[in-house]
Amino acid sequence: MNDMRLTERVVTETAKMTARGVQVHYGTNHALKDVDVDILDKTVTAFIGPSGCGKSTFLRCLNRMNDTVASARVTGRIEMDGQDIYDPRVDPVQLRAKVGMVFQKPNPFPKSIYDNVAYGPKIHGLSRNKAELDEIVETSLKKAALWNEVKDRLTAPGTGLSGGQQQRLCIARAVATSPEVLLMDEPCSALDPIATAQVEELIDELRAQFSVVIVTHSMQQAARVSQRTAFFHLGHLVEYGETGHIFTNPSDPRTEAYITGRIG
Amino acid sequence: MTAPAMAAPAKATSLIEPDARTRRRNASERRFRLLGLSAVGVGLLALVILLTSVLGNGLSAFRQTWITIPVTLDAAVLDKQGNRNPDEMKKVTTLGYGKLVQQALLDALVEKGISTGDLTPKEVMALLSKEAPADLRDAVLADPSLVGQTIAFPAFATSRIDGYFKGRVTRESAERDANISPAQLDLADRMAEAGLIETRFNMGFLTRPDASELRPEAAGLGVAILGSAYMMIVVLVLSLPIGVAASIYLEELAPKNRWTDLIEINIANLAAVPSIVYGILALALFINILGLPQSAPLVGGLVLTLMTLPTIIIATRASLKAVPPSIRDAALGVGASKMQAIFHHVLPLAMPGILTGTILGLARALGESAPLLLIGMVAFVRDFPGAPPQGFLDPAAALPVQVYSWTQRADPAFVERASGAIIVLLAFLMAMNALAIILRRRFERRW
Ligand SMILES: Nc1ncnc2c1ncn2[C@@H]1O[C@H](COP(=O)(O)OP(=O)(O)OP(=O)(O)O)[C@@H](O)[C@H]1O
Numbered sequence A: 001m002n003d004m005r006l007t008e009r010v011v012t013e014t015a016k017m018t019a020r021g022v023q024v025h026y027g028t029n030h031a032l033k034d035v036d037v038d039i040l041d042k043t044v045t046a047f048i049g050p051s052g053c054g055k056s057t058f059l060r061c062l063n064r065m066n067d068t069v070a071s072a073r074v075t076g077r078i079e080m081d082g083q084d085i086y087d088p089r090v091d092p093v094q095l096r097a098k099v100g101m102v103f104q105k106p107n108p109f110p111k112s113i114y115d116n117v118a119y120g121p122k123i124h125g126l127s128r129n130k131a132e133l134d135e136i137v138e139t140s141l142k143k144a145a146l147w148n149e150v151k152d153r154l155t156a157p158g159t160g161l162s163g164g165q166q167q168r169l170c171i172a173r174a175v176a177t178s179p180e181v182l183l184m185d186e187p188c189s190a191l192d193p194i195a196t197a198q199v200e201e202l203i204d205e206l207r208a209q210f211s212v213v214i215v216t217h218s219m220q221q222a223a224r225v226s227q228r229t230a231f232f233h234l235g236h237l238v239e240y241g242e243t244g245h246i247f248t249n250p251s252d253p254r255t256e257a258y259i260t261g262r263i264g
Numbered sequence B: 001m002t003a004p005a006m007a008a009p010a011k012a013t014s015l016i017e018p019d020a021r022t023r024r025r026n027a028s029e030r031r032f033r034l035l036g037l038s039a040v041g042v043g044l045l046a047l048v049i050l051l052t053s054v055l056g057n058g059l060s061a062f063r064q065t066w067i068t069i070p071v072t073l074d075a076a077v078l079d080k081q082g083n084r085n086p087d088e089m090k091k092v093t094t095l096g097y098g099k100l101v102q103q104a105l106l107d108a109l110v111e112k113g114i115s116t117g118d119l120t121p122k123e124v125m126a127l128l129s130k131e132a133p134a135d136l137r138d139a140v141l142a143d144p145s146l147v148g149q150t151i152a153f154p155a156f157a158t159s160r161i162d163g164y165f166k167g168r169v170t171r172e173s174a175e176r177d178a179n180i181s182p183a184q185l186d187l188a189d190r191m192a193e194a195g196l197i198e199t200r201f202n203m204g205f206l207t208r209p210d211a212s213e214l215r216p217e218a219a220g221l222g223v224a225i226l227g228s229a230y231m232m233i234v235v236l237v238l239s240l241p242i243g244v245a246a247s248i249y250l251e252e253l254a255p256k257n258r259w260t261d262l263i264e265i266n267i268a269n270l271a272a273v274p275s276i277v278y279g280i281l282a283l284a285l286f287i288n289i290l291g292l293p294q295s296a297p298l299v300g301g302l303v304l305t306l307m308t309l310p311t312i313i314i315a316t317r318a319s320l321k322a323v324p325p326s327i328r329d330a331a332l333g334v335g336a337s338k339m340q341a342i343f344h345h346v347l348p349l350a351m352p353g354i355l356t357g358t359i360l361g362l363a364r365a366l367g368e369s370a371p372l373l374l375i376g377m378v379a380f381v382r383d384f385p386g387a388p389p390q391g392f393l394d395p396a397a398a399l400p401v402q403v404y405s406w407t408q409r410a411d412p413a414f415v416e417r418a419s420g421a422i423i424v425l426l427a428f429l430m431a432m433n434a435l436a437i438i439l440r441r442r443f444e445r446r447w
């Protein structure tokens, strides 16, 4: 079913976020070197590359989560809708409300399933009453393909779910705040093929409303869901372009070596 | 796996026969287990010895010997105006009541047909506590309508008689004792037979104020318990918010640099400062410079707060550190501010640890005596401190200091009372520890 999308791909060309010359140091470790990427509006962008190459690091630059790492130093320029997100006047809290994130490891709050999803809308004042909040929780859980499994136990602890369910709960939590950009760090690494397919479907749906950036180790997944792909290697952005192009006709020998399974 | 390793001839070993290596390993494991067990055993033994000694010496402090006699409260003596006005009745001193009690005692003995032998009326009266007339006076002033009636008045027996019925005083010790004679003990025996003397539970030990050197039977822990309670309130109200706020700042908000490192080291060091040093600090700061009154629970509470703060800060920081960073990431990731992340997610998870640390800190403060000695809490206080907030500035005693000052007194009856006070202190500590466990459970159940 997913293969059909390759043909009906519509790529908008307006950039939602642009990164120019982004460098990240963790202490003396130069983790990201001179990365230029445009995240296009209403597009799914996939980041691929071998483990430790800096995909998560770059993702965390996009919503300034690296601010919380004491040793991290970010230089370069990242803009969202033409505004520098590292401008001292920018409140990272406001930025993160617009740029949601699903983390590599599932990290539900040790609260009920309902409270997990409702927390974001609550603190951002997205609902006027309980009924609206219930509505948001339900649609978010449905989008994350979790509703059917948890609708009877919304008050049960989120940490009591299985690993894959927890990850989908985190997706629902991120979706609930209706961000403009959604960053997903390997959202499917703990999921079975059926849940994976559901999440991929969700990603495709979300594309209608906002940009999605997804880090994945699965070439097939990148090929299936994304319109743009960036290949990272040892902190460098090696190649970035249309997904079809990267997978069928890579211009860099390292990209070819990686997608054919020779490095990584 | 390399080829030569595969080729090495496999030794024929049985899974049922342990080889020498495994036997040695098991033997050392058994030795370690034994060592641990004996360490726990020594600890338990010490605890049992402590408890038996304290309980053995102190439980009797909760029982007291009373001499109950009918006393006729003669209006002609106690209320000459006859209008039952307590203010005017105050003019009759304990001396007046003393005569009344002595007469009542002699009358009661005659009525029961108990001969006093060669004992003078004064020697008979010496069976009663010196506190008895004062107690009777307090009872009458509290309820003037008693005047004119005949009431059954339970008077404390003096500490020697009390000790005789508890086995502390014997005829041999009475021979050598200037305060009691074997003849008086004989009289006490006869009175007990006639039902005038009995030993029973004494609530007064927990509610009465301290009493002077000569009246151990009347001494109680009331003022000390109230003083300790006031101090604990001060410590809790001050040290919990300050400690938690400081910990949150240091752990979550402060930049990690040389200054915060320095502060951290100093806090760790403060936790190890001997408590008497805090007493000297408090004497200089609160009493000499700020001019706060001596012996006041407020000052005691402030000292104990200073002493408890490092403990609470260390415990709180440890439990904040134990909250997985992924929870903070999750909160920040949905757009919560740092404060929201801390108060909505991190703090509730750290709460069991914080509460346990706080209560253990409070328990330590409750048992602390050295710094309180320096700020004058060792003074002899007979008046109960008032209700809060004034009560925080009234002179009061404290439980551990009361134990200390009772052990300093000559009458052996005070040794029994000091042990009794230790039991009360231990009961408070156990209650606080139980509370810590309950709170821990309660908060942990919220995952
Ligand atoms: N918090 C951190 N502190 C110090 N170094 C870090 C930190 N996070 C990442 N790094 C370093 O930065 C480099 C890139 O890490 P990153 O997590 O971005 O890799 P990744 O591409 O996401 O790998 P994976 O696919 O395994 O998740 C690694 O060398 C890593 O050791």
Ligand SMILES: [Mg+2]
Residues within 6 Å of the ligand: A055, A056, A057, A104, A185
């Ligand atoms: Mg990663």
